[in-house]
Amino acid sequence: MIDGVRRDHARFREIVRGKVKQDLKKYIQHSEMFGRKGKDVVTIPMPQIDIPRFRFGSNQGGTGQGDGNPGDPVPGQGDPNQPGQGDQKAGSDPGEHGLEVEFTLEELAEILGEELALPKIEPRGQKTLKSKVDRYTAIASQGPNSLRHFKRTFKEALKRQIASGTYDPENPIIIPIKKDLRYRSWKSDVKHENSAVIIYMMDVSGSMGDEQKDIVRTETFWINTWLKSQYKGVEARYIIHDATAKEVDEDTFFRTRESGGTLISSAYKLCEQIINQDYPPSDWNIYPFHFSDGDNWSTEDTKLCIDLMKNSLLKKVNVFCYGQVDSRYGSGQFYKDLQESFGSDNEEVITSRIENKDGILQSIKEFLGKGK
């Protein structure tokens, strides 16, 4: 590539990064507009990075070519009646050019960290996670033909022929037989890393509406992104609860809606059970996050929760995070109860109230700002 363009490209990336940083709040609130590309890359639509010029409004009409009668829609602009596309603008709008830029999750985490001044996490526990990387550095005597190592095969055949006396220097023809064939093969490199698990718990009782769940979804996206940038291997587990708790997958986590009452302790019990089963605290960094609108069935259950936390749960986890998403129906009592029991500046329990979408950024900062 031309050197100049390479520099310009770096410059462009820098500007885009700056834009995302500058409008981080907007991007955080609207992470749903991120496109996913593969596992680790998101695409972010970026309006108005282009140079502004006087130009015509978009609905100017034009000329086209092809079949069709007056009144027929011009082809190639999508169907506005199709669900999911309803509020999207016609793609073939003349002069409509949005820009999509790619970011790796790592880059996003970096931007988030810089903008919120998040401290790096000091991991606890031993490096016990074994991360295995397979590298094709070994040689095997069996394998597929596509991986055949020509040189090594040749060598083997040569060795064999010399040893058996069938090699003639005057006529150095080497014919490999099946036994001589060598193939490229893999070796597993094992590395030890710090490992972490995030256990998300959410109240799915009737009072948690779509807006509240949206907020939770956004928060979890950014929490995942950040923690993944801090630990090599991050697992996530999901628990939903109303009066009872159960473990679900990510998709179900955000879709489920129950109508029952709320017993928060049920979730905390399950959470502890999962930790005891799968994540010995000496080896794992453990992050329970609980989101609810703050309504608990009874003060007794709240007391049960606090006892559970104080007596066992808190000893096992890095930090316990409680996010209260305000809803019209929730009393928000649980937040107050936690505050009362642990104080607002507790190192082990972080509580955050999220009033609406605008509060997401602040709450992420509260959760992750302690560097625990």
Add this chain to the structure above:
Amino acid sequence: MGIRSTQLSPELAKLQEAIKGYAEGFGLDFFETIFEMVPSDAINGLAAQEGFPVRYPHWRFGMNYDQYSKGYEWGLQKIYEMVINTSPAYAYLMSSNSYVDQKTVMAHVYGHVDFFKNNYWFSKTNRKMLDTMANHAVRIRRYMDEFGQDEVENFIDLCLSLDNLIDPHLPFNEVKRSPAEPEAPRATEGGRLKVDRGYMEKFINPPEFVEEQRKRAEKQTKQEARFPSHPERDVMLFLLENSPISEWKQDVLRMIRDESYYFLPQMQTKIMNEGWASYWHSEIMTKKALRDSEIIDFADHHAGVLAMQPGKVNPYKVGVELYRDIEDRWNRGQFGKEYEDCSDIREKHKWDKKLGLGRKKIFEVRKVCNDVTFIDEYLTPEFVDRFKLYTYEFNKRTGQHEIVDRDFKSVKNKLLAGLTNQGQPNIAVVDGNFENRGEILLSHKHLGVDLDMKYARETMRSIFMIWTRPVHIETLVEGRKRFFTYTANHEFIAKD
């Protein structure tokens, strides 16, 4: 040149000679053309810099590169051919292209270079632009070293935001630019001519004449008081000559303006230029250069270039077909009063006077026309019919673009509207001292389509940043006269 380019292989060099020979044989007349072989990555880089290997540092080239290389990676687009208007002309061949592609590209390029050399609208362009661009790069880099990259780049952004506000007639109008000579006869006091004999007074200075002179003088003083004296479409020039900006900023603005004028003819002749090149690659390939074994590949790629996407008009296709149509009509004598007056459609259809003037005619057309005159003069109802052209409008109710009609007049008008002033709004400075407060008044000549006011606001901000005083614009919005102001407090205010 600062790119990894290689000379042509002996095989391709031989091919170039052959193609050049065919092109000359057809009467094409071009600058010396140098082909460079570049890898695909480099061609994306070159395209990002609008064909020039050395440009000043700017993020938008990086943005272009991002898009081209992604498009290439994902297999959405591939740049087959690129040629720059200089003498000698430089053209790039992508190293991963097949032999038959290279052949086609060479033939196509000779068509472009012939057009660059002979089309009237290109006659004023700087043919040493390769050097000029490199000089611009050196100067801007020097300013960046001295004043900081951000500072200079931000100012470049402001200038670029105005780079479509130039006067397309200016390159051909140099004479008019010089100060007007005093008008003769110069009237003496009170607009009266000198009279030696008293009785001649009412013959030499009849009252109507005196009145006329008085009015004229008045108009002139008014005009002189006005600034600029006539609406100035070259907004960049106006700012260059009258803004309170430092020397380096003036220099940057001047360079961006020069580059903008350099690219102007290419905007004015998109249909013609691509049509001409496609016409010639097709002639050269099918009549001379193509081997039997290559015909499928050629046909495939040729069809790809000229394909009409549903709903869109492909300039390559319209251009090449219009040349062919003109050639055919002039070969058969389907023009002039006799043909126009003939009312028998069957007679007209098989009209053939065997004049054989077609080739001569299209060479003439490529010499004098630009896209606007090309369409205006040579688009026929039969052509619109044959190629199923239609007009469309946006329907607010359904939220879609919908076909309106296939009427010749409206198709032609719509096409012309999109080409007039290179498809850009016509905006001029009408007052540089608006209400005697040193503010700029712009006027948008409304030709049926409203401005995008969001963009207008940002563009007026750019003018404000250079001019440092408020900027106003008169325009029509949904048929109503409106007046917008970008104020010193960075507010954008609308008035009726």
